[in-house]
Amino acid sequence: MTADSALDLDALRSRVARAVDDVRASAPLAPAITNAITMDFVANAQLAVGGSAAMVYLPEEAVALAQAGGAFYVNMGALLPTHRESIPAAARACRDLGRPWVLDPVGIGIGGLRGAVLDELAACGPAIVRANASEVIALAQAWGAADAVAGTGRVRGVDSADAVDDAARAAAALARRTDGAVAVSGEDDLVTDGRVAVRVAGGSPLMARVTGFGCSLGGVAAVYAAVADPLTAAVAASAHYAAAGTAAEARAAGPASFKVAFIDALFNLTAAEIAANPLTIEEVRS
Amino acid sequence: MTADSALDLDALRSRVARAVDDVRASAPLAPAITNAITMDFVANAQLAVGGSAAMVYLPEEAVALAQAGGAFYVNMGALLPTHRESIPAAARACRDLGRPWVLDPVGIGIGGLRGAVLDELAACGPAIVRANASEVIALAQAWGAADAVAGTGRVRGVDSADAVDDAARAAAALARRTDGAVAVSGEDDLVTDGRVAVRVAGGSPLMARVTGFGCSLGGVAAVYAAVADPLTAAVAASAHYAAAGTAAEARAAGPASFKVAFIDALFNLTAAEIAANPLTIEEVRS
Amino acid sequence: MTADSALDLDALRSRVARAVDDVRASAPLAPAITNAITMDFVANAQLAVGGSAAMVYLPEEAVALAQAGGAFYVNMGALLPTHRESIPAAARACRDLGRPWVLDPVGIGIGGLRGAVLDELAACGPAIVRANASEVIALAQAWGAADAVAGTGRVRGVDSADAVDDAARAAAALARRTDGAVAVSGEDDLVTDGRVAVRVAGGSPLMARVTGFGCSLGGVAAVYAAVADPLTAAVAASAHYAAAGTAAEARAAGPASFKVAFIDALFNLTAAEIAANPLTIEEVRS
Structure with missing residues (x-):
């Protein structure tokens, strides 16, 4: 971080716009192990932003798709027995291939299988952790990234009991631990790599009334x-979502028409519009 | 039941309106074991009425969520091997915790696993059984609630071969057996606790052209x-659905736009509008 | 094939229109083993065209539904361990019952389970294979239907690396091998029974931006x-899809509103409109 964070924000916006263009030009495949509840939404969102999608359950197929894809997505909701093997196998394959992967530790703390799987993932360095505030705190604790974080890390079902700000320290500690980025979802999103913290405003309260x-x-x-x-x-992902949420709210008559308008907006927003979404950037005080 | 059923209908409408308000005020979590086909719709409907949603497959996670939730939902469509344990485990946990749970015995009669699971559930007293006419008749027979019920109890795939009226006696007998309520879905819905039978009109024929x-x-x-x-x-659930179906049909150009308008209507209808949905009440003659 | 293929095209259009009417009159049940990502879309499309839907995972239930249905659908995306048994069991049941079944070999080439299952299916003669160009080429090779076909048969995730025309010879050879029809999806669809090749134009590029x-x-x-x-x-299926895609594109503001308009159009198009979709027919030179 230089002292001039206004300049850095401009640079960040440029990088976001370039990422949007690059995705639309190259349609990168980001295969996923993800829960059955929201598979349809995950795939359609990936397609709407310009990427390609493929979902798997089995360990062997997960490894094959980790090799075929440009990045991989692991979401831990609604686990099945096969996930005990396939999630660690995919994460290890990504680590060994140098392929970035994204972890959503949804439901952390529910049941024993999820904890056992997360223990194995600790050594596989996800490029991005995306979660709500309580989940970020719980993961930071589970991976020994933060011995004294604020917030409870308690989750009610899959919902957060903590606010985004409560998770800021845990998120930064976790990002330094994984040498990646951590995105905390909430009213505003917080994205950090442990050195800078970016806040992404915009979006819509209706996002909390639709699953996925x-x-x-x-x-x-x-x-x-x-x-x-x-x-x-x-x-880029958070800004794309926030800008699409803002656009969709203006056209929605309720949660279902909001979701339709949102996916349409993911597809229609220009790179410049996405990069112009309200952002702030600050240094992390550690 | 007093002689004055008009009064009871008013009281019922009041209780429905209060339930709608209470859900919106407290966002109760109703976790579910449910089939993959309609998980997205189940979760989005639960969110649209003001509740919270979480879905699981594994026995241990089902028990953890039964403890965390205010009620639990078990839907037997599209069973996986893990459901052999997880569905009975969730039902037993609910019984032991005194937590109400809702059973949809969809597909009853198809395969052996479903029958074995339903046998175990007989001792766990669902607060509500929600099913079509044939499924209600089949479940009443399976649980020994009715040794001479009308209708065939035969199901074609997941569709009913019987009309709602054919299932009225079986529904009342089943409700007395479970000491709960039974809701029979059809053109009009029938809801009974074995003592009174409430008919819920409204809705739309398009509901049969959309899964879930x-x-x-x-x-x-x-x-x-x-x-x-x-x-x-x-x-309350049936009236909310019927009122939303009526509202959505006026805005729909086909089954998919109907579903969008329906979920929007679940979200937008007031408690008074839901409670004013056409209802009749009568005593059950046993 | 007679020399007068213009006449044959008229006859084909008549048969398509009759099929549309027959489905709407009889609501045939076409149970499915299909992937969790697109189950909702599969079921809602089946309902929108006038059919009935039911999905299963377990072998025993698949056999029961194969007996109950008028045809069966097997889609190999996102396999689970139980599919190792249930897919061959369903296909064998259909063969033994003389029940037509449709195969979508999505993901062919990924992992070992899929190959083992496809080997077992070779003896079960699907009435229709529906796939993209690369998948058709790969399946024709796997089943020994074509020892020298053009194209790579390579799949990137679940996407095709080949164009429809590259798969024409493989599709015809595969259709003769299965004594059924093969439908190759692409910008235009190609449908062949090994003797004639029908091209179905229309549709929309937005179809590639929505999963399922x-x-x-x-x-x-x-x-x-x-x-x-x-x-x-x-x-009939390809023409119904193409006509609905054309109709939906005119009303869509993006991929999600396109999907809504598409399912509405499946429901609303008349048999005459579907049969009038742009088609060409030619003899296969073998």
């Missing part, structure tokens, strides 16, 4: 991670 | 069961 | 296969 906005944001972050560094990719 | 209206109604009934007694919860 | 158009086309082809011969059924 968080999951599909993770899938889109993986698409961007195929063409950009983790911080840029995470900011 | 039955499944998601069960999920919404579970949301309402977290804040109201079984009969009120089942009537 | 291929999968749901296969499910709709199964609905039509319950009432018509394989070639007619495959052409």
